[in-house]
Amino acid sequence: MAEKVTIADVARYANVSRQTVSNVLNSPEVVREETRRRVREAVRVLGYRASQAARQMRTGRSRLIAARIEPAQQDGINGSVFDRFLHGLTESAARAGYRVLLYTADDHDAELATFDDLLGVYVPDAFVLTSTDYGDPRAAWLLEQRIPFVTFGRPWGVPPDQKYPWVDVDGAAGTATATRHLLAAGHRRIAFLGWPEGSGVGDDRRSGWARTLAEAGIGPDELSELDHRTEDGVPEGAAAVTALLAAGRPVTAVVCVSDSLAIGALQAGGDVAVIGFDDTPVARAVGLTSVSQPLGEAAARCVALLTDMLDGDAARRRSHGDAAPPDDDTGAPANTSVNQGAGARGPSRTTTSGDSPAHVLLEPTLVHRRSA
Amino acid sequence: MAEKVTIADVARYANVSRQTVSNVLNSPEVVREETRRRVREAVRVLGYRASQAARQMRTGRSRLIAARIEPAQQDGINGSVFDRFLHGLTESAARAGYRVLLYTADDHDAELATFDDLLGVYVPDAFVLTSTDYGDPRAAWLLEQRIPFVTFGRPWGVPPDQKYPWVDVDGAAGTATATRHLLAAGHRRIAFLGWPEGSGVGDDRRSGWARTLAEAGIGPDELSELDHRTEDGVPEGAAAVTALLAAGRPVTAVVCVSDSLAIGALQAGGDVAVIGFDDTPVARAVGLTSVSQPLGEAAARCVALLTDMLDGDAARRRSHGDAAPPDDDTGAPANTSVNQGAGARGPSRTTTSGDSPAHVLLEPTLVHRRSA
DNA sequence: TAGTCCGTCTTGAACGATCAAATCTTGAAA
DNA sequence: TTTCAAGATTTGATCGTTCAAGACGGACTA
Numbered sequence: 054m055a056e057k058v059t060i061a062d063v064a065r066y067a068n069v070s071r072q073t074v075s076n077v078l079n080s081p082e083v084v085r086e087e088t089r090r091r092v093r094e095a096v097r098v099l100g101y102r103a104s105q106a107a108r109q110m111r112t113g114r115s116r117l118i119a120a121r122i123e124p125a126q127q128d129g130i131n132g133s134v135f136d137r138f139l140h141g142l143t144e145s146a147a148r149a150g151y152r153v154l155l156y157t158a159d160d161h162d163a164e165l166a167t168f169d170d171l172l173g174v175y176v177p178d179a180f181v182l183t184s185t186d187y188g189d190p191r192a193a194w195l196l197e198q199r200i201p202f203v204t205f206g207r208p209w210g211v212p213p214d215q216k217y218p219w220v221d222v223d224g225a226a227g228t229a230t231a232t233r234h235l236l237a238a239g240h241r242r243i244a245f246l247g248w249p250e251g252s253g254v255g256d257d258r259r260s261g262w263a264r265t266l267a268e269a270g271i272g273p274d275e276l277s278e279l280d281h282r283t284e285d286g287v288p289e290g291a292a293a294v295t296a297l298l299a300a301g302r303p304v305t306a307v308v309c310v311s312d313s314l315a316i317g318a319l320q321a322g323g324d325v326a327v328i329g330f331d332d333t334p335v336a337r338a339v340g341l342t343s344v345s346q347p348l349g350e351a352a353a354r355c356v357a358l359l360t361d362m363l364d365g366d367a368a369r370r371r372s373h374g375d376a377a378p379p380d381d382d383t384g385a386p387a388n389t390s391v392n393q394g395a396g397a398r399g400p401s402r403t404t405t406s407g408d409s410p411a412h413v414l415l416e417p418t419l420v421h422r423r424s425a
Numbered sequence: 426m427a428e429k430v431t432i433a434d435v436a437r438y439a440n441v442s443r444q445t446v447s448n449v450l451n452s453p454e455v456v457r458e459e460t461r462r463r464v465r466e467a468v469r470v471l472g473y474r475a476s477q478a479a480r481q482m483r484t485g486r487s488r489l490i491a492a493r494i495e496p497a498q499q500d501g502i503n504g505s506v507f508d509r510f511l512h513g514l515t516e517s518a519a520r521a522g523y524r525v526l527l528y529t530a531d532d533h534d535a536e537l538a539t540f541d542d543l544l545g546v547y548v549p550d551a552f553v554l555t556s557t558d559y560g561d562p563r564a565a566w567l568l569e570q571r572i573p574f575v576t577f578g579r580p581w582g583v584p585p586d587q588k589y590p591w592v593d594v595d596g597a598a599g600t601a602t603a604t605r606h607l608l609a610a611g612h613r614r615i616a617f618l619g620w621p622e623g624s625g626v627g628d629d630r631r632s633g634w635a636r637t638l639a640e641a642g643i644g645p646d647e648l649s650e651l652d653h654r655t656e657d658g659v660p661e662g663a664a665a666v667t668a669l670l671a672a673g674r675p676v677t678a679v680v681c682v683s684d685s686l687a688i689g690a691l692q693a694g695g696d697v698a699v700i701g702f703d704d705t706p707v708a709r710a711v712g713l714t715s716v717s718q719p720l721g722e723a724a725a726r727c728v729a730l731l732t733d734m735l736d737g738d739a740a741r742r743r744s745h746g747d748a749a750p751p752d753d754d755t756g757a758p759a760n761t762s763v764n765q766g767a768g769a770r771g772p773s774r775t776t777t778s779g780d781s782p783a784h785v786l787l788e789p790t791l792v793h794r795r796s797a
Numbered sequence: 798t799a800g801t802c803c804g805t806c807t808t809g810a811a812c813g814a815t816c817a818a819a820t821c822t823t824g825a826a827a
Numbered sequence: 828t829t830t831c832a833a834g835a836t837t838t839g840a841t842c843g844t845t846c847a848a849g850a851c852g853g854a855c856t857a
Contacts, residue, residue: 147529
């Protein structure tokens, strides 16, 4: 257990005051070049790390980002999506000098209580919300408390006065790509296996399929005939496809709103091309073509939006000072290059219009496998 | 943003000193009944929460448990196992007044560096290590630094002078149960599809199968003929079963060391009963019988072992004091009933022999589905 | 020469809790 | 009544950092 080195130790070693050491770490531009070097050397030699607790006490920032780890879902197939996101979040946050604090909650009310609890004790600097949907009270609560947060998932049916930053993947674009792929392969009778109306994510994904088929000249009547809705689940998917196959004109391909349904569709047998959504491990295992969300990228964007809000002022202030990249590896506030790469990298649309918060819409990709 | 209430505010409101408030929260037994009541009321009315940062500064404890979130594995099938464990860990930790802090690391060296980093800045009170295997340097490092930790996974090939608490699931018992199930169903030619020798987990699981078949009168020659080793993966599993079926005497059932291999085995076709390991979502989706680890229980045991080490002294001291269950909902050190239910609940063996650290070995269960 | 400003560095206070030791209360024994 | 110990409560110091304000020297201006 290394005896802890304090800022006073460093100051003594470098023959300066505590505050100067602090300045070297946090606002290097106000310190003379030579002093800076001396202090940095002392930091290196003594192996100094800033104590997060002490810093938090003075500044009120914890450098923690809270995220919820979701309970395993019904069949657990889609759970892995969130886990991959969480992994990316942890990595990106670490790069920006933040850590991810986990919490659980069974429902929205419990989650609000947990917010309150966390804020009272650990005081995370920000929250990342996932699985947003209609009637979600969490964003409103956080807005009211003025706690910074980002959602992974668009605001669905949120009053227009509630504005906040978000990152999402363009589900409609994903299903559109999937549908185009099937059209190009010669299919005409392409069904959509979706969730019951009323889910933001589900309706969005359906729209991409519908739009693409409409553009290909499929009329509204045929479209609604091809549009099948059911609860999520493997057996549900199997039943749905069985029904579709038994119906009048045969369906030759199915675009599914989830891999669960798609797996079911495959199991139903029959000569049907199937495309799933989310590219879960199951899809890989059974050779299911699926729409893949760029989860690592999404997580990185979430962190970028958060650091904009959290370190924004500091970073902007710093960028006026001229020299010396503050390459602190001492646990001092990391200076993420704000909006780092958030511009024109990869297929995505970032909007930062005026005073309303930024949001990012990412494009998913289609992963081709045996099933279509 | 609720204006923060400090211990001084509570003291003023209750007409006592700061220290008395602190005592009510941390050592209630030294405070007179009536004062205690008055302070508790003040805490309630003002909505006081102890600041973790301030507390950590004085006591050195962060009430954080660090755990690594693993990168998605090759095919991601087994990844979900860890995620379920992590979920349980977060829940159990919260119940004990701790939070889970995530980190990532690509290899052991990077992980050691991250340990160092975390300990320098956030100073988690303990670590939970997963995926332990031969030559794992992490435990030794933490032991040397005298940082409390638990591993989920037995110490494989660890020098006998390195003792530390662990929790694990009895893999051999799992494969034994699976094998017995197949024997009971009339199978005699039961192969084992395992990983190459040298993996602690893999060899353990193999041993359960081997032992059971031996007990059933299968000779060593036939046993080694039935013992098949390959890298993990769906295609690998398919190839292995194809080979087994092509061989001389036909195999009628396969016990697999992982669901990945089992899925492959199923895909190979042929009339073979298949049992996997880990009961991943994929297994559920495709109807694969699989050995299920009690991951929530395992996580709870990990937390129990940790709180024994961390709050042990405090909890023991407290349990001598007579009355007043310190029902603090104020963020004060939670008083977990030590070893709560860690005794004779469920099928498991807990060992706390003398001075060596406790460990827990849990029994997995077989989840029956179509495949066997 | 004095005054002002700027760049650089230092000093004291504060964040909110707990520890250690001092002080005040109370009640029983002498 | 005095004495003393145990019980209950308070006081002062401290954890390690950053903020706010001040000190110091030199350059530049008036």
